[in-house]
Amino acid sequence: MFKDLFQKKRKYATIPSDRVGRGGEPGESERPRREVPEGLMNKCPKCGTIQYSKELEKNLKVCPSCGYHMRLNAMERIHMLLDEGSFQEFDGGMVSVDELEFPGYATKLEQQRMKSDLREAVVTGQGTIDELPVVVAVMSFDFFSGSMGSVVGEKITRAVEVATEKELPLIIFSTSGGARMQESILSLMQMAKTSAALARFNEKGGLYISVITDPTFGGVSASFAMLGDIIIAEPGALFGFAGRIVIEQTIRQKLPDDFQTAEFNMAHGQLDLVVHRKELRSMLYKLLEMHSVKGGD
Amino acid sequence: MAGELPFEKPLVEMRQKINELKQFGQDKGIDFTDEISRLEERYAELEHEIYSNISPSQKMHVARHQQRPTSLDLIQLIFTDFIELHGDRLFGDDLAVVGGLAKLDGKPVTVIGQQRGKDTKDNIARFFGSAHPEGFRKALRLMQQADKFKRPIITFVDTKGAYPGNTAEERGQSEAIARNLRDMAALGVPVICVIIGEGGSGGALALAVGNRVLMLEHAIYSAISPNGAASILWKDASKADQAAEAMKITAKDLLGFEVIEEIVPEPVGGAHKNYEWTASAIKEALIRHLEELSGMDSEALKEDRYRKFRKIGKFAFEQSSAATAIE
Numbered sequence: 001m002f003k004d005l006f007q008k009k010r011k012y013a014t015i016p017s018d019r020v021g022r023g024g025e026p027g028e029s030e031r032p033r034r035e036v037p038e039g040l041m042n043k044c045p046k047c048g049t050i051q052y053s054k055e056l057e058k059n060l061k062v063c064p065s066c067g068y069h070m071r072l073n074a075m076e077r078i079h080m081l082l083d084e085g086s087f088q089e090f091d092g093g094m095v096s097v098d099e100l101e102f103p104g105y106a107t108k109l110e111q112q113r114m115k116s117d118l119r120e121a122v123v124t125g126q127g128t129i130d131e132l133p134v135v136v137a138v139m140s141f142d143f144f145s146g147s148m149g150s151v152v153g154e155k156i157t158r159a160v161e162v163a164t165e166k167e168l169p170l171i172i173f174s175t176s177g178g179a180r181m182q183e184s185i186l187s188l189m190q191m192a193k194t195s196a197a198l199a200r201f202n203e204k205g206g207l208y209i210s211v212i213t214d215p216t217f218g219g220v221s222a223s224f225a226m227l228g229d230i231i232i233a234e235p236g237a238l239f240g241f242a243g244r245i246v247i248e249q250t251i252r253q254k255l256p257d258d259f260q261t262a263e264f265n266m267a268h269g270q271l272d273l274v275v276h277r278k279e280l281r282s283m284l285y286k287l288l289e290m291h292s293v294k295g296g297d
Numbered sequence: 298m299a300g301e302l303p304f305e306k307p308l309v310e311m312r313q314k315i316n317e318l319k320q321f322g323q324d325k326g327i328d329f330t331d332e333i334s335r336l337e338e339r340y341a342e343l344e345h346e347i348y349s350n351i352s353p354s355q356k357m358h359v360a361r362h363q364q365r366p367t368s369l370d371l372i373q374l375i376f377t378d379f380i381e382l383h384g385d386r387l388f389g390d391d392l393a394v395v396g397g398l399a400k401l402d403g404k405p406v407t408v409i410g411q412q413r414g415k416d417t418k419d420n421i422a423r424f425f426g427s428a429h430p431e432g433f434r435k436a437l438r439l440m441q442q443a444d445k446f447k448r449p450i451i452t453f454v455d456t457k458g459a460y461p462g463n464t465a466e467e468r469g470q471s472e473a474i475a476r477n478l479r480d481m482a483a484l485g486v487p488v489i490c491v492i493i494g495e496g497g498s499g500g501a502l503a504l505a506v507g508n509r510v511l512m513l514e515h516a517i518y519s520a521i522s523p524n525g526a527a528s529i530l531w532k533d534a535s536k537a538d539q540a541a542e543a544m545k546i547t548a549k550d551l552l553g554f555e556v557i558e559e560i561v562p563e564p565v566g567g568a569h570k571n572y573e574w575t576a577s578a579i580k581e582a583l584i585r586h587l588e589e590l591s592g593m594d595s596e597a598l599k600e601d602r603y604r605k606f607r608k609i610g611k612f613a614f615e616q617s618s619a620a621t622a623i624e
Binding site for chain 1: 459460461462463465466467468469470471472474475476478479480482483498499502503505506518519520521526529530543544545546550551554556602603606607609610611612613614615616
């Protein structure tokens with residue numbers, strides 16, 4: 001009978017779904033591929049190569065297989081850049097306040113401190129590179145995506161003012177997602193404040209080298225990061241004013257893969273140099289040295 | 298009437314009733330003059346009440362009103378002898394920014410403004426008032442020209458932000474904005490900026506580094522448009538109203554933060570209800586502020602502008618340094 005035929009179909013053998021495509025104990029293959037002590041190994045976010053963290057650090061956190069320049073915390077950058085023991089921090093205790101009483105801001109600030117071991121998204125101070133004195137400001141993407149609020153603006157402005165007063169060269173390492181929305185207009189005004197300080201520094205003849213690192217966007221890109229006498233970027237660093245997603249939505253087109261990379265910006269005349277992290281310190285030294293004797297003196 | 302906003306619904310309804318009554322009186326030959334004037338009075342009261350209590354998000358809608366006066370509307374009404382000048386001398390002539398020479402109360406000035414379109418076609422040509430680098434560079438060229446000839450500079454800010462497109466990026470959007478911020482700080486003539494509609498992000502600031510920054514009563518000014526903030530914070534651009542409430546974007550908020558020096562009043566119902574009224578309020582404020590700045594030499598003007606921006610920002614101090622905490 002037809003009825004029987006249909007009923008029979010339901011009785012075909014089945015395999016429990018959690019065993020499909022697996023051998024051995026279920027759950028074994030569910031284990032994460034890297035079950036190693038925290039921090040011992042590191043995976044390149046670009047090519048996926050896994051390597052010992054110590055090896056990677058020796059290589060200045062540049063992936064040995066693909067050359068990807070990993071993001072650095074401000075303190076890592078300072079240790080890499082300045083002569084040992086030469087760094088004297090400015091305004092290390094400066095912290096943000098929730099002036100706008102913006103929903104969730106106070107909690108988020110607390111979380112960012114825990115996450116990054118920093119008090120804010122920039123560390124500023126003075127030190128030496130092969131004994132040449134320099135004022136530095138180093139941003140850190142791991143604190144609040146390097147966003148610029150009042151503290152970032154104020155610390156950078158003060159650093160520029162110190163450089164102006166002491167007639168020292170200035171190096172700023174930028175990395176930022178842009179303005180800190182939670183400080184809305186106060187955050188926007190930091191662009192004007194830092195740029196105005198640089199205007200004075202510029203008029204006094206100070207040397208400002210801007211080093212753009214991955215990623216640098218929005219209010220930081222459209223203020224001090226693009227005002228260097230010499231602008232350097234690390235290879236592959238993404239930077240621009242608006243981000244890729246916003247632009248793709250505006251123009252309703254896919255953008256090329258290399259859009260807004262350091263190399264792309266170099267080709268469009270927005271940069272002086274793209275310098276590998278291994279050569280960065282010596283390049284900065286050369287530039288400082290070149291400016292330490294004024295032409296005609 | 299066209300272009301009414303949702304919160305104006307009670308007014309629309311009342312206006313309708315008044316009109317119906319007028320029509321009814323006409324048709325039936327009954328004299329309702331007293332009733333109508335009483336209703337008109339109540340209408341004015343209601344309008345005043347609604348407009349003196351509008352929320353930040355409602356202001357955002359007034360600031361973005363399609364019929365709100367644009368820079369060119371105001372330039373024609375405030376100044377005489379306007380001669381529009383064009384181009385950045387580098388790439389092109391960005392129609393999202395207009396500028397040129399004009400006379401304010403008989404004295405020559407340079408006036409620059411961001412220009413939204415009046416209709417769809419105009420909006421497309423002007424990129425909805427969102428400038429490319431060439432727009433910012435045209436503005437700076439005109440400002441430096443004003444500096445050379447010792448003319449005061451007046452700017453009108455009205456933009457959702459700098460144009461977020463690949464062409465703008467390729468030509469150095471960041472550099473163009475950054476350079477304006479730095480070089481405006483170095484201008485040796487009085488600079489007065491008026492936020493007339495929406496002041497969005499770095500694109501607005503690139504025309505707003507002034508000795509005085511004034512703001513129309515219902516204009517808004519923020520680091521990012523409320524729509525942008527909502528999409529980043531809550532992954533939902535439609536929560537712009539909610540973001541507008543949190544972001545402190547109104548003239549009153551900004552006066553409190555000392556970001557602006559003065560709120561220029563608008564006619565009841567918003568600037569779009571009466572262009573002449575709005576223009577004359579702005580004109581009065583411009584003349585008064587220029588008069589105040591006229592005694593300063595170029596160094597004093599630079600110093601004054603520096604101090605205005607230098608003091609903006611709120612922060613606190615904790616004891617030990619971050620560096621020692623880490624090491």
